[in-house]
Amino acid sequence: MSENVPSISIQNLRHSAEERQKLFKGLTKVGFLYICDHGVPKSITDRVKRLSPDVFLADKWERQELAQWREGKLSYGDIYNEKDQRVVNERSDVKLDKKEIDEAFFDYISEMYRVGEILVYWVEKVLGLKNGALSEAYGKDPILVQHINYYHTKPNERWAFVEHVDRNCILTFLMQSEVGGLEMDFNGRWEEVPFRENTFTVNLGNILEHATYGVVKATWHRVRMPANQKRHQWPTFFTLSPKSTLFQIQDFAWNKDNYQRRLIEERARIIGNDNRHQAEVLTPDTNILEWLKEHSKEFEARKDFPKVDSQILEMVSRKQGDEIGYDVAENEFRYQNYESKK
Ligand SMILES: O=C(O)CCC(=O)C(=O)O
Numbered sequence: 001m002s003e004n005v006p007s008i009s010i011q012n013l014r015h016s017a018e019e020r021q022k023l024f025k026g027l028t029k030v031g032f033l034y035i036c037d038h039g040v041p042k043s044i045t046d047r048v049k050r051l052s053p054d055v056f057l058a059d060k061w062e063r064q065e066l067a068q069w070r071e072g073k074l075s076y077g078d079i080y081n082e083k084d085q086r087v088v089n090e091r092s093d094v095k096l097d098k099k100e101i102d103e104a105f106f107d108y109i110s111e112m113y114r115v116g117e118i119l120v121y122w123v124e125k126v127l128g129l130k131n132g133a134l135s136e137a138y139g140k141d142p143i144l145v146q147h148i149n150y151y152h153t154k155p156n157e158r159w160a161f162v163e164h165v166d167r168n169c170i171l172t173f174l175m176q177s178e179v180g181g182l183e184m185d186f187n188g189r190w191e192e193v194p195f196r197e198n199t200f201t202v203n204l205g206n207i208l209e210h211a212t213y214g215v216v217k218a219t220w221h222r223v224r225m226p227a228n229q230k231r232h233q234w235p236t237f238f239t240l241s242p243k244s245t246l247f248q249i250q251d252f253a254w255n256k257d258n259y260q261r262r263l264i265e266e267r268a269r270i271i272g273n274d275n276r277h278q279a280e281v282l283t284p285d286t287n288i289l290e291w292l293k294e295h296s297k298e299f300e301a302r303k304d305f306p307k308v309d310s311q312i313l314e315m316v317s318r319k320q321g322d323e324i325g326y327d328v329a330e331n332e333f334r335y336q337n338y339e340s341k342k
């Protein structure tokens with residue numbers, strides 16, 4: 001089970017050296033943390049959970065309206081594209097209250113931002129970095145990309161999200177549902193990372209790993225879906241701030257060779273030469289900016305992989321999105337076809 005994922009009380013970090021030690025272990029040995037005593041009101045998380053299922057029951061017309069809506073605080077991604085065509089309802093009576101969805105997720109994202117900032121402060125502390133070292137390089141005003149992952153019901157158990165590391169991100173906050181299935185690679189074995197009440201699961205992304213020459217670990221993980229169940233999960237990806245300077249922290253350069261070896265070992269062991277995965281490997285010398293640019297193009301082109309038989313609603317604050325020209329509902333032209341058939 002999950003005894004290996006340390007559970008960190010945000011409240012205890014200030015006065016408990018033991019809590020800080022657990023955080024250090026989670027960052028460097030495990031790559032996953034449970035975060036509790038975070039102060040996120042249950043009313044906010046409950047509202048998000050309550051509103052989410054309808055998004056995926058609504059028909060394509062209703063979804064199209066949400067994706068094209070411009071009056072809220074968030075921008076919404078396209079949740080009716082070719083890959084979803086098989087599973088999106090053609091007609092449904094479900095109506096989406098866009099204003100309520102917008103408020104609920106805006107409040108939720110704001111809370112993630114608040115807790116994330118506290119966590120990054122403590123990450124710097126336990127890594128022995130000066131205050132602001134990480135947040136200046138990678139995370140001051142990070143762009144928060146919010147997803148609802150929806151894995152729909154299938155008669156058989158299946159791999160619903162194949163092995164991957166969270167790419168293009170500093171860290172990920174995940175609100176889990178009771179339906180389990182998340183597993184992480186821990187010392188060469190797959191271990192479950194189950195749901196816990198009032199707790200966020202946090203894992204570290206490859207940008208933070210790269211910044212620290214692998215001292216902080218971005219851990220491979222995957223999702224196994226049980227038969228005959230649906231599952232919603234809510235990951236929040238902390239992605240680069242437009243102000244990032246993107247330097248690697250030289251205090252950790254001593255780990256460069258270990259980092260390189262580990263990347264190669266993990267990749268070979270976990271995916272071998274499964275060429276459905278991204279081909280190019282990140283190394284300690286990779287120019288991360290170039291890599292990210294290349295990678296996001298490739299990811300766009302890949303459509304459904306590594307997530308299988310699932311749908312995502314992507315959201316980002318309109319203000320942040322506008323600042324960097326991030327359009328989650330790209331491909332507006334797609335909708336013209338649907339409009340004409342209506
Ligand atoms: O659905 C989950 O439990 C995990 C999803 C995930 O790993 C991701 O979205 O990167």
Ligand SMILES: [Fe+2]
Nearest residue numbers: 164165166221
């Ligand atoms: Fe992930």
